[in-house]
Amino acid sequence: MVVDVAATYLAFDDTDSPDGMCTTYLAALVLERLREYDLLGLPRLVRLNPNIPWKTRGNAAICLPLGTGKGRRRPCGSLGGEDLEYYSEGKPAHPRDVLAKASRVLEDVARFDCEETNPGVVAVDKKLPPSLYWEAVRGIVPMKRVEAVLRASGAVWKKYKKGRGIIGASAAISWKPRDRTWEVIAYRSPGRFGTPRMIDPASVIAMDKATKATFNNYDYENDHMAICPGSPCPILFGIRGDSEKELLRARAMIEGEAADKWLLFLTNQATEDHIVRHRVSDLEPMMSARVRAKVAAPPETIVGGHVIVRVSDGDEVDAAFYEPSRTFRDVSRGLLPGDELVLYGSVRATPRSLNVEKMKVLSLVDDARKIKNPVCRACGKSMGSMGKGQGYRCKRCGAKAGPERALWKSVPRTLKPGWYEPPVASRRHLHKPIRRMSRVDIDKL
Numbered sequence: 552m553v554v555d556v557a558a559t560y561l562a563f564d565d566t567d568s569p570d571g572m573c574t575t576y577l578a579a580l581v582l583e584r585l586r587e588y589d590l591l592g593l594p595r596l597v598r599l600n601p602n603i604p605w606k607t608r609g610n611a612a613i614c615l616p617l618g619t620g621k622g623r624r625r626p627c628g629s630l631g632g633e634d635l636e637y638y639s640e641g642k643p644a645h646p647r648d649v650l651a652k653a654s655r656v657l658e659d660v661a662r663f664d665c666e667e668t669n670p671g672v673v674a675v676d677k678k679l680p681p682s683l684y685w686e687a688v689r690g691i692v693p694m695k696r697v698e699a700v701l702r703a704s705g706a707v708w709k710k711y712k713k714g715r716g717i718i719g720a721s722a723a724i725s726w727k728p729r730d731r732t733w734e735v736i737a738y739r740s741p742g743r744f745g746t747p748r749m750i751d752p753a754s755v756i757a758m759d760k761a762t763k764a765t766f767n768n769y770d771y772e773n774d775h776m777a778i779c780p781g782s783p784c785p786i787l788f789g790i791r792g793d794s795e796k797e798l799l800r801a802r803a804m805i806e807g808e809a810a811d812k813w814l815l816f817l818t819n820q821a822t823e824d825h826i827v828r829h830r831v832s833d834l835e836p837m838m839s840a841r842v843r844a845k846v847a848a849p850p851e852t853i854v855g856g857h858v859i860v861r862v863s864d865g866d867e868v869d870a871a872f873y874e875p876s877r878t879f880r881d882v883s884r885g886l887l888p889g890d891e892l893v894l895y896g897s898v899r900a901t902p903r904s905l906n907v908e909k910m911k912v913l914s915l916v917d918d919a920r921k922i923k924n925p926v927c928r929a930c931g932k933s934m935g936s937m938g939k940g941q942g943y944r945c946k947r948c949g950a951k952a953g954p955e956r957a958l959w960k961s962v963p964r965t966l967k968p969g970w971y972e973p974p975v976a977s978r979r980h981l982h983k984p985i986r987r988m989s990r991v992d993i994d995k996l
């Protein structure tokens with residue numbers, strides 16, 4: 552259970568750029584420079600709607616609960632050679648001071664020159680309404696709505712350029728975890744940014760095998776260290792999991808290049824908070840949905856190797872299995888009309904389709920194939936078909952036979968009922984891995 556204690560929440564978003572800076576690294580830099588404040592709870596890494604077109608990279612916002620700590624302390628990082636801890640309780644700091652100091656750090660280090668970067672910083676000494684988080688993870692929140700909430704809460708904020716970052720920042724403050732995971736992130740020495748990461752894959756595999764609550768560590772299918780990002784960002788690796796304690800142990804098991812800093816985050820990653828159950832007729836662009844439907848037409852492979860499967864729950868939509876999901880896409884090729892599915896995915900505007908990110912096969916139809924036409928009882932010759940479902944006729948004597956007289960055989964299906972998901976490297980931040988799914992999730996279907 553995650554309990555929110557009184558604190559001043561400092562949050563920021565839209566500070567990264569495709570070519571370097573990342574929002575979680577800013578959290579480390581801000582904490583390193585603002586040592587006069589204590590952390591009253593873990594830093595929070597909050598992922599928002601993955602489908603909005605103007606997101607920077609992972610659409611992540613950061614929220615830091617700050618103040619003067621007391622009570623129990625626990626380790627949560629190392630910055631500039633000093634151990635970092637967070638407190639179980641404390642007294643909030645003054646939001647105006649926090650905003651002024653944090654803004655100075657952001658102005659020093661954020662990529663304000665990147666056209667797509669529109670940073671925003673918020674400080675407030677109370678939580679914002681959770682509804683704001685749900686709107687921001689599932690839909691689109693207008694700036695006006697956010698500013699109204701901030702004014703009503705006595706918050707202070709600063710916008711840079713279009714200032715879109717205050718939307719994500721405010722949503723991060725309003726996140727009241729219903730489900731949660733943790734991520735421990737290690738950062739590289741600045742001199743190594745942009746160079747290949749030196750991590751021993753054997754140590755990642757050993758960590759994966761030795762820990763129970765971590766996930767998405769290693770992609771065995773593609774021999775890829777999923778804990779290391781592919782971009783030239785400051786992150787050395789990030790390990791995700793369901794246990795704060797185990798993540799601290801997992802971090803220490805990774806061998807290779809020495810980390811310059813590390814930080815433990817409480818996150819909404821792998822919670823599937825963005826997914827809402829819908830009927831096909833309700834699907835709209837930029838939403839993420841769970842849909843129960845039947846396969847309506849045989850799968851078609853289109854240019855680029857993508858697979859399109861027409862599905863229906865009374866209304867029809869194309870379910871798309873895209874090339875980057877590799878084996879997952881191969882699974883979709885084994886579907887047949889009539890198969891019953893639950894599909895998880897995001898809605899694409901044009902052409903309107905559901906990009907499938909996880910699937911449960913509920914039931915499979917019998918794959919009955921005709922082996923032989925019936926034999927004429929009078930002549931002993933094979934009879935000819937009169938058309939689909941029309942039965943058979945003997946070419947020699949004209950005798951007729953019903954369609955049921957043909958010889959059919961059930962071909963074993965290549966698929967089995969059950970869960971399917973893309974390999975580790977193709978999963979999105981909010982994707983809930985099948986191994987994280989509980990009985991409750993499965994019963995909800």
Ligand SMILES: [Zn+2]
Nearest residue numbers: 927930945948
């Ligand atoms: Zn005949």
